[in-house]
Amino acid sequence: MPSDDSRENTQMKRSTKWAALVSIAALVLAACGADEPGDEPEATPDEVDVEEEDEGEDEAPEEDEGDEGEEEEAAPVRADADLVIWADDTRRPVIEPFAERFGEEQGITVAVQEVAFDQIRDNVSIQGPAGQGPDVFIGAHDWLGELVENGVVAPLDLAGASDDYLEVALQAFAYEGTNYGLPYSIENIALIRNTELAPERPETLEDMWEVGLGLVESGDAELPVGWQQNDPFHNYWVVTGAGGYVFGQEDDGSYNADDLGLDTEGGLRAAELFGEMYDVGFVNPDVDYDVMINSFANGETPFAVTGPWALGDFGGVDFVVEPFPTIDGNAPGPFVGVQGFFVSSFAENELAARTFVLDFMGTDDAQLELYEAGNRPPALISAFEQVQDDPIVAGFGAAGETGAPMPAIPAMGSVWEAWTNAYTNINSGNDPEAAFQEAADQIRNLIG
Amino acid sequence: MSSPAAPRVTFVDKLAERVGAGSPVGLLLKLLFLGVVNALTLYAILTLLPLRQWTPLVVVITATLALDVIYLSKRALPMKFLIPGTIALLIFQVYPVLYTGFIGFTNYGTGNVLNQSQAVSRIIADGITVPEGATRYGATPLVDIDTDELGLLLVDPDDGQLLLGTGDGLEELAEADITGEGIERVIADRFRPLTLGEAGQREAEVLAFAVPIDDPDLIDEGAQAEAISVQTFSSAAVAIARFDYDADRDVIVDVSDGTEYRPVDGVYTSADGATLRPGFREVIGFANYQEVLTSPAIRGPFLRVFLWTFAFAVLSVVSTFVMGLGLALALNDPRMKLRRTTRSLLIIPYALPSFMTALIWQGLLNTSFGPINRMFNLSVPWLTSQAYAGALPKFSVLLVNLWLGFGYMFLITTGALQAMPEDVKEAARVDGASGWQILRQITMPLLLVAVGPLLIASFAFNFNNFNVVFLLTGGGPPIQGTLTPAGHTDILISYSYRLAFQGGRGQDFGLAAAVSSIIFLLVAVFSWIGFRRTAVLEEVNR
Numbered sequence: 001m002p003s004d005d006s007r008e009n010t011q012m013k014r015s016t017k018w019a020a021l022v023s024i025a026a027l028v029l030a031a032c033g034a035d036e037p038g039d040e041p042e043a044t045p046d047e048v049d050v051e052e053e054d055e056g057e058d059e060a061p062e063e064d065e066g067d068e069g070e071e072e073e074a075a076p077v078r079a080d081a082d083l084v085i086w087a088d089d090t091r092r093p094v095i096e097p098f099a100e101r102f103g104e105e106q107g108i109t110v111a112v113q114e115v116a117f118d119q120i121r122d123n124v125s126i127q128g129p130a131g132q133g134p135d136v137f138i139g140a141h142d143w144l145g146e147l148v149e150n151g152v153v154a155p156l157d158l159a160g161a162s163d164d165y166l167e168v169a170l171q172a173f174a175y176e177g178t179n180y181g182l183p184y185s186i187e188n189i190a191l192i193r194n195t196e197l198a199p200e201r202p203e204t205l206e207d208m209w210e211v212g213l214g215l216v217e218s219g220d221a222e223l224p225v226g227w228q229q230n231d232p233f234h235n236y237w238v239v240t241g242a243g244g245y246v247f248g249q250e251d252d253g254s255y256n257a258d259d260l261g262l263d264t265e266g267g268l269r270a271a272e273l274f275g276e277m278y279d280v281g282f283v284n285p286d287v288d289y290d291v292m293i294n295s296f297a298n299g300e301t302p303f304a305v306t307g308p309w310a311l312g313d314f315g316g317v318d319f320v321v322e323p324f325p326t327i328d329g330n331a332p333g334p335f336v337g338v339q340g341f342f343v344s345s346f347a348e349n350e351l352a353a354r355t356f357v358l359d360f361m362g363t364d365d366a367q368l369e370l371y372e373a374g375n376r377p378p379a380l381i382s383a384f385e386q387v388q389d390d391p392i393v394a395g396f397g398a399a400g401e402t403g404a405p406m407p408a409i410p411a412m413g414s415v416w417e418a419w420t421n422a423y424t425n426i427n428s429g430n431d432p433e434a435a436f437q438e439a440a441d442q443i444r445n446l447i448g
Numbered sequence: 449m450s451s452p453a454a455p456r457v458t459f460v461d462k463l464a465e466r467v468g469a470g471s472p473v474g475l476l477l478k479l480l481f482l483g484v485v486n487a488l489t490l491y492a493i494l495t496l497l498p499l500r501q502w503t504p505l506v507v508v509i510t511a512t513l514a515l516d517v518i519y520l521s522k523r524a525l526p527m528k529f530l531i532p533g534t535i536a537l538l539i540f541q542v543y544p545v546l547y548t549g550f551i552g553f554t555n556y557g558t559g560n561v562l563n564q565s566q567a568v569s570r571i572i573a574d575g576i577t578v579p580e581g582a583t584r585y586g587a588t589p590l591v592d593i594d595t596d597e598l599g600l601l602l603v604d605p606d607d608g609q610l611l612l613g614t615g616d617g618l619e620e621l622a623e624a625d626i627t628g629e630g631i632e633r634v635i636a637d638r639f640r641p642l643t644l645g646e647a648g649q650r651e652a653e654v655l656a657f658a659v660p661i662d663d664p665d666l667i668d669e670g671a672q673a674e675a676i677s678v679q680t681f682s683s684a685a686v687a688i689a690r691f692d693y694d695a696d697r698d699v700i701v702d703v704s705d706g707t708e709y710r711p712v713d714g715v716y717t718s719a720d721g722a723t724l725r726p727g728f729r730e731v732i733g734f735a736n737y738q739e740v741l742t743s744p745a746i747r748g749p750f751l752r753v754f755l756w757t758f759a760f761a762v763l764s765v766v767s768t769f770v771m772g773l774g775l776a777l778a779l780n781d782p783r784m785k786l787r788r789t790t791r792s793l794l795i796i797p798y799a800l801p802s803f804m805t806a807l808i809w810q811g812l813l814n815t816s817f818g819p820i821n822r823m824f825n826l827s828v829p830w831l832t833s834q835a836y837a838g839a840l841p842k843f844s845v846l847l848v849n850l851w852l853g854f855g856y857m858f859l860i861t862t863g864a865l866q867a868m869p870e871d872v873k874e875a876a877r878v879d880g881a882s883g884w885q886i887l888r889q890i891t892m893p894l895l896l897v898a899v900g901p902l903l904i905a906s907f908a909f910n911f912n913n914f915n916v917v918f919l920l921t922g923g924g925p926p927i928q929g930t931l932t933p934a935g936h937t938d939i940l941i942s943y944s945y946r947l948a949f950q951g952g953r954g955q956d957f958g959l960a961a962a963v964s965s966i967i968f969l970l971v972a973v974f975s976w977i978g979f980r981r982t983a984v985l986e987e988v989n990r
Contacts, residue, residue, distance in 0.1 A: 291817050418933045446932055
């Protein structure tokens with residue numbers, strides 16, 4: 001029997017329902033909307049970070065420091081000082097004493113703020129224009145395309161000092177002919193070989209896979225090679241060895257987005273090679289970074305395809321770092337990553353920023369100390385020469401000699417997903433050449 | 449009738465009465481609360497004022513005044529309960545919705561993050577370059593001891609010749625013109641070195657300071673520059689400006705050949721289509737929506753992705769609800785033993801952050817190295833099979849989502865069951881109804897009234913369950929033959945994440961916001977239909 005009471009009750013329920021509807025809808029939109037960072041300093045691009053971290057691992061896993069999973073961090077806000085430098089936890093302690101000395105000499109206050117490496121990139125674009133960004137920040141050369149297009153990084157005139165840096169570093173830091181920032185380190189992947197399991201250096205790719213498969217067959221190893229998969233970054237050396245490339249390079253080293261090289265003869269040859277390597281079981285598509293680390297550290301695989309960031313986890317295994325084996329007689333070249341100091345175009349103290357970067361960070365002392373902290377060889381030639389006798393530095397150096405900087409042009413953003421899918425398609429049993437062809441078509445569509 | 453025993457009406461009581469607080473303690477708490485709010489507002493005003501953030505300033509002041517009025521007057525009683533919720537709703541829900549909607553109409557994204565004036569000054573500044581082969585002088589910025597004017601002490605790198613640059617031009621100096629050491633130096637009896645700290649304070653002035661050159665011998669050959677300016681704090685060189693901005697006509701002019709660049713959709717563009725970087729944020733109307741709806745690359749996989757999104761959300765709700773309800777019914781039976789312990793254990797999957805558990809499941813389901821395949825000696829491609837439109841990965845995603853989500857359904861159905869009056873069921877039993885009939889005709893209708901809205905909320909949540917899909921499969925395995933990359937397990941939100949952030953020009957917030965708005969409308973419509981349906985249930989109940 002409906003009483004007045006219950007009718008009122010129902011009415012109330014109805015209006016609560018409307019409120020609930022509105023708030024659910026709003027919640028949903030808020031969740032979607034969280035992808036876009038607002039222009040106010042408090043806004044955090046929180047949702048994005050999680051995925052970008054993951055993505056960073058896929059694309060350019062040079063950032064071991066960034067992979068520790070710090071998400072939902074508040075956006076960093078400029079410290080209160082005349083000169084503000086953003087650096088990650090590995091570099092900050094190195095930079096700090098230099099910054100202090102600079103501040104004392106010049107009579108200004110200097111702050112070195114700790115910002116997670118993968119947070120710096122986005123926040124320079126968001127916090128810089130909002131007046132909350134740094135004067136100087138560290139970063140990787142492949143951010144340049146985005147930062148320059150956004151107009152948040154200032155050109156830096158290296159002037160006479162340009163001859164003091166490795167060629168590949170200068171190439172990486174030039175965007176459309178203009179230099180941005182001062183390079184301090186270079187890095188690339190190489191072949192890491194367990195000298196106990198595989199005493200001889202494989203000369204060719206075929207040698208390498210015979211050794212790997214042989215060891216698995218004889219029961220001495222569980223995995224022919226520790227090579228994290230479906231990952232264009234770690235697979236690129238095979239592409240270049242086979243004669244393919246991602247984007248064509250102009251004479252001055254800059255990349256041409258209209259010249260995609262995945263479906264060239266060399267690119268398709270690389271696809272075919274991957275088809276074979278997956279078929280014979282040399283390359284296992286299920287290997288990820290953790291499997292690679294564990295197998296190599298436990299002596300379960302003779303080879304690892306990785307970079308300096310992984311060495312710390314290899315424990316007591318005896319290994320050497322060397323260039324990749326040749327493919328069809330060609331020396332392969334991996335992507336080379338270069339890190340350096342950039343001056344923000346929203347620097348509050350541009351003169352001090354430029355002076356600090358050029359006069360303090362472009363020195364042997366600074367570059368060697370950064371090398372010791374991060375294990376990445378210096379980009380300054382005079383500093384590099386002091387450490388090049390180290391077998392690990394020499395090994396990575398030799399492997400990277402034939403490499404070119406990873407393209408920094410924004411078009412590179414369209415490449416990763418399609419290319420990763422191509423490898424997945426190949427190891428799922430589809431035609432390798434068609435897979436690369438499809439990826440190339442998709443990338444062209446995305447670039448538009 | 450004043451007797452000494454009668455309670456004295458104190459000032460505090462009167463005040464409490466006036467502002468509608470019941471007791472002095474209540475008054476104290478209220479004043480404390482309002483004091484804190486007003487103090488925060490004052491702080492916000494002092495922060496926002498120098499930043500010239502007018503909109504937030506007005507909002508903050510209005511909100512605080514409204515709070516003060518409402519809580520200090522006796523009349524607006526209902527408002528006292530409504531206003532905190534309303535303010536929270538406005539800040540946390542309505543504002544993001546409107547802001548997202550607005551971004552959807554702009555070109556905000558890589559290449560268009562600055563505002564127009566920032567972009568213009570960037571273009572002008574980037575156009576100033578030191579010509580190749582120009583002499584780079586060692587330089588010390590100076591300041592006139594009396595007049596505070598700027599100057600430059602230059603050292604020619606080739607012959608060590610000292611030069612003094614002022615706003616009037618260059619003159620040669622002899623060593624003897626400099627007295628003192630370091631920071632104490634006095635140059636030509638007029639200037640002292642500028643410290644970097646001072647330079648920082650006068651930065652714009654220092655960077656703009658130029659020494660005109662009239663002596664042709666001092667100009668680098670071939671360079672058309674007319675002035676020397678500082679490059680760093682210790683070097684100076686001739687520099688050429690390539691661009692000039694005409695503010696009246698809003699055009700940027702290339703000085704070298706007279707080309708004019710006009711703003712087109714947030715980018716300065718010349719007549720023949722050449723563009724200048726960076727662009728700026730601008731409202732571009734429905735262009736983003738148009739792209740979503742008409743671009744063949746986007747539209748191609750859109751329908752598939754949409755259908756799967758819908759199926760994923762519905763199946764996730766149904767599977768978690770059925771499992772949660774089943775367990776709740778079983779554990780609601782007093783004959784079950786260890787009910788509390790079991791209940792606590794069942795909530796664990798829901799209580800763990802889905803973030804970690806999704807990644808752990810990804811490891812568990814790895815084809816070669818995953819414990820699940822290893823334990824049973826299988827090699828099932830749980831997450832990567834492309835067969836039957838990725839049926840197996842779709843199943844895996846649903847399975848993991850079931851594991852993640854049944855705990856929540858268990859929780860809410862247990863609550864609803866326990867709140868249900870026993871006597872109704874008792875009466876049914878007396879009337880001879882079977883257990884199944886009681887469940888279908890008594891328990892379920894009563895339960896659905898209570899949890900119906902939550903099921904709709906769960907649908908809305910799963911419609912946008914980015915975490916599970918992205919962390920588990922990344923949207924993969926890839927669908928073959930699409931114009932742009934798309935995966936079999938991609939749902940709308942993960943697909944549009946790819947479009948917006950891994951597409952042609954880097955990050956495209958405008959496009960992302962447009963897609964978000966479309967998803968918002970979809971979910972709103974579905975939720976509305978859902979609420980209509982639960983309303984019908986309620987009618988039955990009444």
